Amino acid sequence: MKSKNICKFIPAKDPERLEINCFILESNIETMETETKLSCNMAILVKQGKTEFYFSDEKITACAGNLLFGFEGETFYAKACEGCEYMYIKFSGSRSDTLFRRFGINRINRCFANFDGLIPLWHDSLSRASEENIDLASESILLYTFSRIIASGAEKNNLVNTIVDMTERNFVDSSLSISSIADELSYNPKYLSHLFKEKMGMRYSEYLRMLRVKYAVTLFDRGLDSVKNIAYLSGFDDPLYFSTVFKKVVGVSPKEYKEREKER
Numbered sequence: 001m002k003s004k005n006i007c008k009f010i011p012a013k014d015p016e017r018l019e020i021n022c023f024i025l026e027s028n029i030e031t032m033e034t035e036t037k038l039s040c041n042m043a044i045l046v047k048q049g050k051t052e053f054y055f056s057d058e059k060i061t062a063c064a065g066n067l068l069f070g071f072e073g074e075t076f077y078a079k080a081c082e083g084c085e086y087m088y089i090k091f092s093g094s095r096s097d098t099l100f101r102r103f104g105i106n107r108i109n110r111c112f113a114n115f116d117g118l119i120p121l122w123h124d125s126l127s128r129a130s131e132e133n134i135d136l137a138s139e140s141i142l143l144y145t146f147s148r149i150i151a152s153g154a155e156k157n158n159l160v161n162t163i164v165d166m167t168e169r170n171f172v173d174s175s176l177s178i179s180s181i182a183d184e185l186s187y188n189p190k191y192l193s194h195l196f197k198e199k200m201g202m203r204y205s206e207y208l209r210m211l212r213v214k215y216a217v218t219l220f221d222r223g224l225d226s227v228k229n230i231a232y233l234s235g236f237d238d239p240l241y242f243s244t245v246f247k248k249v250v251g252v253s254p255k256e257y258k259e260r261e262k263e264r
Helices: 095-102 115-127 135-145 155-170 176-185 189-200 204-221 226-233 239-250 254-263
Strands: 006-009 018-028 041-048 050-055 058-065 069-070 075-080 085-092
Touching: 018 115, 018 135, 041 058, 041 075, 041 115, 041 135, 050 069, 050 155, 050 226, 058 095, 085 115, 115 135, 155 176, 155 189, 189 204, 204 226, 204 239, 204 254, 226 254, 239 254
Parallel strands: none
Antiparallel strands: 006 018, 018 085, 041 069, 041 085, 050 058, 050 075
16 A cells, blocks of 8 residues: 655754654554554544554544544554554653643543644644754644643533433443443543542442432332343343342342332
C-alpha cells in the first residue's frame, strides 16, 4: 500500500524547555502495528477511521476526533482498520510534566473525545510547515491543543450525567458495564469509575445493581413470580447471583419477597 505519511523531524533543544521531536501524519498500517518503546511523550489525534491503541498493557479504542496521550517509557502500537489515519506530535522536556499536571492528564485520564475541530488545524499546519518553521508550528499546535482540554467540574458533572442517562436507558442489558460505556464514550474505564464514585458517592457497579434490583421489585409487584425470568428481565445473567444481590439490597430473598407479596 502506498504510504501517505508526512514526517518532519525537529532538532533537539534545551532539555529544560518543551522539546518537539516530530510531527507526523501516520497512514501506514504496517508502521502502526509495529510495537515501539516511547522515548518521549506523544499526543495523538485520530484523523479518520477507528483504531485500537495499545499503551503497555492498556487498550483504548478510538475514532476520528479522539485525542490521546502516550507517555515516555511505555510500549506503543496500534491496530487500525483500512483507511485509518492519525496524526501525532512527540515531545519531551520539563514543561511536559507541568502541562500534564495542569490539565490532569495521566495514565488513567489519557483519552479525550470531541476534538474533531482540531483535525483541519493539525493537518493544515503539518502540510504547510517548512524546515524553517516546523518547530514553531508543531509547538504552537501542541500548546493550543492543551489549552482546549478543560477539566472543569461542570464538564465532569456532564460526563457523570451522561453515564447515568445511558445506564438508566440500558440497565436491563446484561452486558452493560462501566467498561462498555467507557468504550462507547472513548474514555478510560478506570477514569470513569473514579469520577463516578467521586460524584455519586458509590461505585458504578453498586449503582447498576441497585437499578436492576429496583426494577426486579416492580416486576414482582406486577405479578410476575418466576425468579429466573425476573433475573433475566432485570439484566442479571445468573439467577443465583441475582438472588444474592436482591437479598443484600432488599433484606429478604426473592422467594421470601414473592411470598410476602402474596400474603398482602
